[in-house]
Amino acid sequence: MRTFLTGLQQYYSRLFIAGFLLWGLALPSQAVVFQAENYTNFYDTSPGNSGGAYRSDAVDIEITNDSGGGYNVGWIEATEWLVYSGLSIPASGNYTIRLRVASPSGATASVDLNGGAIQLGNFSIPATGGWQNWTTVSRTVYINAGTYNLGVFAQTAGWNFNWIEVVGSGGGTTGLVTVYEHCNYGGWSAGFNTGSFDVNAMTALGARNDQVSSIRVAAGYEAVLFENWDFSGASVTVRGDSSCLSNFNDRTSSIIVRATTGNPPATGFSAIVSEAQFNQMFPNRNPFYTYAGLVEAAKTYPAFAGTGDTAMKKREAAAALANFSHETGGLVHVTEIAQGEYCGDWDGNPATCPCAPGKRYYGRGPIQLSWNGNYCAAGDALGLNLRADPDLVQRDAKVAWQTALWFWMTQSGAGFRPAHSSIVNGNGFGETIRTINGSLECNGGNPAQVQSRINEFNRFLNILGTTAGAGNIGC
Structure with a gap:
């Protein structure tokens, strides 16, 4: 031990x-x-x-x-x-x-x-x-x-x-809907995709009659839980996640899973992390950091949480959000506390990205984008003039999320490769820490900060129902 x-x-x-x-x-x-x-x-x-x-x-x-x-x-x-x-x-x-x-x-x-x-x-x-x-x-x-x-x-x-x-625990893999034996997603679990499941079909997939206490439902779908085996009797419709079915605990004998009326099935990032899960991850977040802004920003980089199988997609989402959480105190801080100038030569050439008069390039957004050179590079990649208007990162939630994903997907930072590559290629969560702040935290530099990131990663993995996968979790 x-x-x-x-x-x-x-x-x-x-x-x-x-x-x-x-x-x-x-x-x-x-x-x-x-x-x-x-x-x-x-x-x-x-x-x-x-x-x-x-x-x-x-x-x-x-x-x-x-x-x-x-x-x-x-x-x-x-x-x-x-x-x-x-x-x-x-x-x-x-x-x-x-x-x-x-x-x-x-x-x-x-x-x-x-x-x-x-x-x-x-x-x-x-x-x-x-x-x-x-x-x-x-x-x-x-x-x-x-x-x-x-x-x-x-x-x-x-x-x-x-x-x-x-x-x-039955069910093989999780589906669009996953039901659990106990409140807070404990005990056995069973996964369901769209369809109607009477008591026999339900139990064949690993669920047990009158023993469902919590449920997760993917965005764009709903689960109708029935009291009787043949879709009759009392029922409850669940959208999103419910950690405890207080009014329908241990009463489910048949289930219908279907797309939410009028809403298309979730795609992209929203199919990997639901808004309910996002809210569970960040219960005290600053209202600036919206789920909708993140979903829109993720469309700029469709490979983010979109590479590999479902477990890999969830793993990358958990890894990125864990690091963003650490950088911002749980998505509380939109800007850094010590707001310095952060103006310097870029690539050794002061003409490459000169600082705009009266502008400061302190840390902003989920990854705390800092320095004029990074504002220029991110702005060029996103088609935005962030050199002239760095404050856009703290005014527009979508832009803030875009800058964080730009760094995650394309920049090697203090590491050997972009954080996205480390996750999807099996190098491990520890290498994402190295990319973001490895020169200060890894190799014994600050083990408490590394552990803080790991703790958030494990918490988010649990919320999304996946594992850390291969590679070192620490750095």
Whole structure:
């Protein structure tokens, strides 16, 4: 249980695959259970086995009082980790991760794949009232087919760990509509495209009768949930996302998915990130940063969140918005606080982009566009005279978003390539950080700022229902 964001060389040099290659998922609905004590590699902050049971290395193991008996890992400290090799995912789709845990006062764990290359998110462990008072915490994630090393990492101390389970959630992939077992998009999930699904069709796709509690609906579509199996009885129509169907919880027995009357199906960026999801990402944003402005700006660069499969498109959207969020304090600041002149020679030639009289080129917009040369370059690319009117970036939401996407799509900045290329070519989220501010943050320059960006990236991935993919998440 250590952070998989750094030190990957140490991780891979120590990882061994011998023993405990547990059986994989023959079908998406079957479960794999890894007992906590059957790890294939570990990091523990203290020498010796404090519990004195089962194994003689540094991991602390004791006999458990949980149902079924056996052992649990205890005396867990922050930054410790365990690895379980041979997790086989036979088909890409939704999988539920369940952790069996106990904690007197609460804690946080996280789960990932392949040494942190793929983050599966944080698990909040509630206060159970005792070291042997057990509960199960879970979350549903999308995992691509493949064989992985499964990691459990202690974000905080003060909890016991009995087992981790991975089970297919049904539905294969998310669709235009995704329904979930629990409020806040927890438990099993099942995806639906347009059509009518009675109780038999609904359950065949992985949903369960009278067990739907939350739902996500793509922009331009609506889901009609019915109380009875044959599209009769009470019903509710849902557009956008609903984190808890408070008036229709556990009542759905049939579903109709259709395009919203009078509205064409969403296309482009709006098909990847709905307005409801955007609002969930930025609940406190400045009204200047409109969703409509972003949708329009994205049409200037259709390859943005438009390259690769749906998972890749969502991944790029999450990566870009996470960096924009970090640069602006959650889309709060339209301009930088210290508004300097930012006027200098461009390409060593003062005639290339002279500063307009009385104009200042301080940071503006989601990427905080700065310096006269960048205003000239962005303006030339967008067909706008930003040298003469840099204030346009803080007056027009579409233009502000366009300048951010111009940098994201075309500029290498402090990195090796544009951020767009790093994401779609599998170089990883960390390389987008390097492009934007790598000279100050990467290679140990400011790990707290890097982690802040990573935290936002993981939060947005969870909202969009996808994963970090390949490549280093940190820089």
